[in-house]
Amino acid sequence: MDANKNILVEIAQLRKSFGTNEVLKGIDLQVEAGEVIAIIGKSGSGKSTLLRCINGLEVFQSGKLTVDGKPLMHENALAMRELRQRVGMIFQSFNLFPHLTVGKNVMLAPRLVKQRETKPGEEQARQLLARVGLVEKYDAYPDQLSGGQQQRVAIARALAMEPAVLLCDEITSALDPELVGEVLRVVESLANEGMTLLMVTHEMSFARKVSDRVIFMHQGRVHEIGPPELLFANPQTPELQQFLSSLND
């Protein structure tokens, strides 16, 4: 392996089952710092599960997963707290805290986990909200925002923890079509600024535009992996060919 590479996430022989149903059948993947990876595939292929394994929302049965050289240990609450500070996650259903204002949603975790004082916390929250174009919504409650705005707040909230990697789990799938663009523009700007991103997505043109590598998952395995221009233009396996052509129907 190239010693100059700065491997941020390393996954080796990862296996995960729900009961008797094995959804991840030995995943190997290395993600470099600054890399943008899009994960595509049919529903049920294990893409979301893979993402959720990386920050420990799912417990896997065997294999190894390290973030920043530190192995993921489910049983160790302190180690998980450390790891999760390095890994941010954005969900399909936003999951903003409805009882807190937008500003407090962003400030909560840094205050509790990083012991950030109120003043710098507020400043950071305003900065991040400005970055996603929502600084005027600082005092609003989540249910007063559109889906696209809520998702942008969720991005700001994840960024407030200054993660090294951001996991995006179908973050535009719950949005009305006209709101998808505003969220993707934010993600694209993050990619351009060098944020390491792993995203499960159905937005193929977006995946093609921003990602460095695309992973096609099929039946719990990494079926094909490569740069987007190659993968989309010249799929090697019949499964990927079929998947791509089914999108064009």
Next chain:
Amino acid sequence: MVDFSLWDIFRNLLLAARWTVVLSLIAFIGGGLVGLGLLVFRLSKTPGADKLVGAYVQLFQGTPLLMQLFLSYFGIALFGINTSAWVAAALALTLYTSAFLTEIWRGCVNSIPKGQWEAAQSLALNFPEQLRYVVLPQAVKIAIPPTVGFLVQVIKGTALASVIGFVELTKAGTMITNATFKPFLVYSCLALMYFALCFPISLVAHRLERNMNRGRQ
């Protein structure tokens, strides 16, 4: 024969009402604390916790409060401890209340979407923080109406403590009836007093519920 005025009856009942209030408060506070402890224990996913608390809840929900009072009164004595009606009633009502409250509150916590826990987890919050800052504030709002509804039940349930000789409202009513031979009058006053205790609590609950909803708009 001594004659009792309405005021005599009312005054004596009012004095006894103090003990109903005190006993209710003990049951609320003790039951609330124990119930919260059991809830957290259950949510912490400690192995066996769910089954254990589940059995506890079934035990207290599946037996009459009257039996629980008897068992607590005579049961403590079995251990050679000299018990008073006070201690027995307070203990039985606390355990009874805790079993119901922990089950009511579990339902409220379960109604919070799983995504809220997951978001809190992925922001590196630990379990107590997830509970304290994300889940409980949302669950409390849902919990107020059923909790208050149940607390009104507890106030009325304290009447059963009269059977182990605890002098609260109902016991006092019976004693006054025996002295005055005016059961209808005495028990009417009694009913009014229970109503006067329970009704304001329901009112407060409604107001709380409204205020919390307004706070979010």
